[in-house]
Amino acid sequence: MTDGINLEYSERPLFLRIVSIVSLPALIALVAVMDTRLAVFLGFVFAVLASGFSPVYGFPIILIGAALNNIDFIFGLHFGWILISGCALGGVVHVLLRRDILIVDTSIAVLIAVFIVLEISIALFDGSGRLDRLAALLTIMIFIAILGGCSPLEFVRGYIHPDATRALIYIMGSVGIILFFSTLSLLSTQDISMSRDYELGLSIGDTESSPRSLSNVLGLVVVTCIAGVITYRANWFDKLMWTAMGLIAFIGMFYTGSRMPVIATGFGLAVAIFTQLIFFGKKLPVKNIIIAMSGVSLISIIIYSLATYGPGVLPFVDDSVSDFRLLRAPTIESNTRLDLWQEYFDDASVFQLLFGSGIGSMGNPHSLFIGTLGAFGFVGVTALFFFICSLAIQAIRNHSIIALALLGYALLALSSSSDVDKSYFWVMAAVVILFIRLSRM
Numbered sequence: 001m002t003d004g005i006n007l008e009y010s011e012r013p014l015f016l017r018i019v020s021i022v023s024l025p026a027l028i029a030l031v032a033v034m035d036t037r038l039a040v041f042l043g044f045v046f047a048v049l050a051s052g053f054s055p056v057y058g059f060p061i062i063l064i065g066a067a068l069n070n071i072d073f074i075f076g077l078h079f080g081w082i083l084i085s086g087c088a089l090g091g092v093v094h095v096l097l098r099r100d101i102l103i104v105d106t107s108i109a110v111l112i113a114v115f116i117v118l119e120i121s122i123a124l125f126d127g128s129g130r131l132d133r134l135a136a137l138l139t140i141m142i143f144i145a146i147l148g149g150c151s152p153l154e155f156v157r158g159y160i161h162p163d164a165t166r167a168l169i170y171i172m173g174s175v176g177i178i179l180f181f182s183t184l185s186l187l188s189t190q191d192i193s194m195s196r197d198y199e200l201g202l203s204i205g206d207t208e209s210s211p212r213s214l215s216n217v218l219g220l221v222v223v224t225c226i227a228g229v230i231t232y233r234a235n236w237f238d239k240l241m242w243t244a245m246g247l248i249a250f251i252g253m254f255y256t257g258s259r260m261p262v263i264a265t266g267f268g269l270a271v272a273i274f275t276q277l278i279f280f281g282k283k284l285p286v287k288n289i290i291i292a293m294s295g296v297s298l299i300s301i302i303i304y305s306l307a308t309y310g311p312g313v314l315p316f317v318d319d320s321v322s323d324f325r326l327l328r329a330p331t332i333e334s335n336t337r338l339d340l341w342q343e344y345f346d347d348a349s350v351f352q353l354l355f356g357s358g359i360g361s362m363g364n365p366h367s368l369f370i371g372t373l374g375a376f377g378f379v380g381v382t383a384l385f386f387f388i389c390s391l392a393i394q395a396i397r398n399h400s401i402i403a404l405a406l407l408g409y410a411l412l413a414l415s416s417s418s419d420v421d422k423s424y425f426w427v428m429a430a431v432v433i434l435f436i437r438l439s440r441m
Contacts, residue, residue: 018167021057022174024050025064028083029182036072040079044086051090052097055147058087059430062143063175066427067217068182080213080423081136088139091146104149107390112141114383118376122358130359133421137359140426148433164438165402166238169228172431173245176221179214180252187255212417215258216424219413220406220431221249223268227405230269231276247298254306255314261413268409275401337366337416344374354378359421371419380420391432400439403432 024046032039043061051058061083069080095102119134225246229239253262311317344362345353356377365371373381388411395403410428418424 014167015170018170018174021050022060022171022178025060025175026178028061029064029068029178030185032068032071032079033182033185036079037074040072040074040082043083047083047086048090048093051087051143052093053090055087055091055094055143055150056434058090058143059147059434060171060175062087062140062427062430063172063217063220064178066423067179067214069213069423071186077136081139084143084423084427085136085139088143088146091143091150095146095150098150102146102149104145105390107387108141108145108148111383111387112138112145114380115141115376118356118380119359122356126358128358128361130421133359137421137426140423140430144426144430144433147430148437165232165435166228166234168434168438169224169232169238169242169402170245172221172224173242173249176218176225176245176249176252179218179221180248183214183252183255211256212258212261213424215253215256215261216413216417217427218249218252218256219261219265219268219409220428222246222253222265223272223405223409224402224431225249226269227272227402231272231401243294247302250299251302251314260416264409264413267412268405271408272401272405275404340365341367341370344370348374352377356380362419365419366417368414368418368420368425371421375420384420387429391429391436394436395432395439398436398439400436403435403439406432406435 028039028043028046031042043065047058047061047065050061065080065083067080069078072079074082115134115137119131122128123131225242228234228242229246234242250265253265306314340362344365348357353373354377356373356375356379359375362371362374365374369381369384372384376383388407391407392404394400395407406428410425410432414425414428
């Protein structure tokens, strides 16, 4: 393979195999536009089959499920959690059928054990535990344990390329394209609607839920693609494709109106550049700088054009929408998160601060870390940070710059959103683990 844009014949099977992997989540998203119940049935079956073959191939379905989690509530479960449970079941099937030696990372094992013990204790002694929400949380944590503990790399090496990291960036970018066009399609069917009459921001499903789940995953795609452009050694064609994929996902983030994922995207890319230049002492290739600067210039032009002509230039946006919620400056005075956190900690006992009050005790804490502290106390937060530090150390040891960038993105994006039992962080952690694992090949 040369630095030109012409694909060699040997490259064609790679792209066909990538298409075969992303075709399942693409079909799920397409069917979801027409019938969410049929989509969730197909998604569950596809998730079991894909993850049963290898957990690596189940993760794109998890990304689609996490992003579109709130489009429907089926049999008492959100759309996304049903797909996640299918991937977890498929992962268990994979381990049993392949008879792989499962070596679960100590940090995730400790985290699972701490969460189970604390939540069951609260249920037994206080009667306020939410074992149903604990069970949902354990499904994604089990998938993460399997993804990081079994040996899926033999399938990766034999199916998607010896350079599996390159293929994974393409898969992530493809997920971003699927979500972008799914958003436009769901806007046309009103499954996703404008949350305000004058300001561009979305509401998802009949419950008019926040679009943060969608924006979080789109940001994950942007960081992966652009970090790949900046730091990863690849040819011009790859880098141009990744830039285009990242830009499409970035435009999708404008629709959601969620600001923190956009800020976290910039932070994640800054982490990628810092680790490349300072921490690992590597230089940025000239072509990387050229493409990155071209991408930044294009993004600047897009933002300037949208700010000048307004949201009406975007497809499926009503003429009445005149402002971008994304560009509105945040104000501390209107931030209810601080009042919520202060109220909880003012009323919490020493025991609750140490061991938590159980999942859901704070309602929606709007923060992964505060939510963990409220649910599992200082003990739970310590276990969570142990897991995060373990991921960071593994990424550094394997020189996985993309994994470090994604971890930085996740930590900032979820500092003002999410809860410990929501799928956001754990889905992001699954992608980080996957990049770490593939960087060892």
